[in-house]
Amino acid sequence: MKTEKTLVLLKPCTVKRNLIGEIISRFERKGLRVVGLKMMQLTDELLSEHYAHLADKPFFQRIKDAMMSTPVVAVALEGVDAIEVVRTLAGPTNGRKALPGTIRGDYSMSFQENIVHASDAPETAAVELKRFFRDEELFTLPRDLYAAFYANDEY
Numbered sequence: 001m002k003t004e005k006t007l008v009l010l011k012p013c014t015v016k017r018n019l020i021g022e023i024i025s026r027f028e029r030k031g032l033r034v035v036g037l038k039m040m041q042l043t044d045e046l047l048s049e050h051y052a053h054l055a056d057k058p059f060f061q062r063i064k065d066a067m068m069s070t071p072v073v074a075v076a077l078e079g080v081d082a083i084e085v086v087r088t089l090a091g092p093t094n095g096r097k098a099l100p101g102t103i104r105g106d107y108s109m110s111f112q113e114n115i116v117h118a119s120d121a122p123e124t125a126a127v128e129l130k131r132f133f134r135d136e137e138l139f140t141l142p143r144d145l146y147a148a149f150y151a152n153d154e155y
């Protein structure tokens with residue numbers, strides 16, 4: 001398989017605004033396949049690990065608190081170049097700067113309340129999928145399901 005798996009978190013702002021289905025639909029209609037899905041309450045400990053690269057920022061505790069304000073929905077998505085495709089669909093971090101057509105551009109007015117988290121590279125995707133899913137919670141679907149989405153030498 002040339003496909004990759006990547007992690008998306010639907011943030012509490014998305015859960016509060018009843019946008020869970022709508023945001024998952026945007027990934028599905030693009031052609032990304034859901035291969036793992038669950039709702040979970042995050043903890044300060046897990047978020048300190050997940051956002052370790054932001055530990056010295058003044059807003060570190062604030063983003064962790066925002067991420068704990070309701071459960072989140074963790075989604076594992078699979079596709080060719082899925083990591084890059086999902087980041088492109090999400091758009092840049094600041095929702096006010098994100099272009100219309102991107103998820104953040106269409107649904108967010110905020111730097112912080114920006115609808116989704118999406119893994120940014122193959123190394124982080126591998127670590128983050130393990131952080132949010134046990135091995136048996138991630139699925140491999142039959143390869144022939146991809147035939148409707150790709151030329152036969154693409155996947």
Ligand code: ADP
Nearest residue numbers: 054059063092093111112113114116117118120
């Ligand atoms: P991304 O989620 O686009 O990969 P980062 O990893 O840099 O971005 O930041 C993680 C999250 O922290 C962002 O999605 C956003 O919710 C929040 N964040 C980052 N930078 C800022 C900022 N300058 N002000 C407020 N929130 C921020």
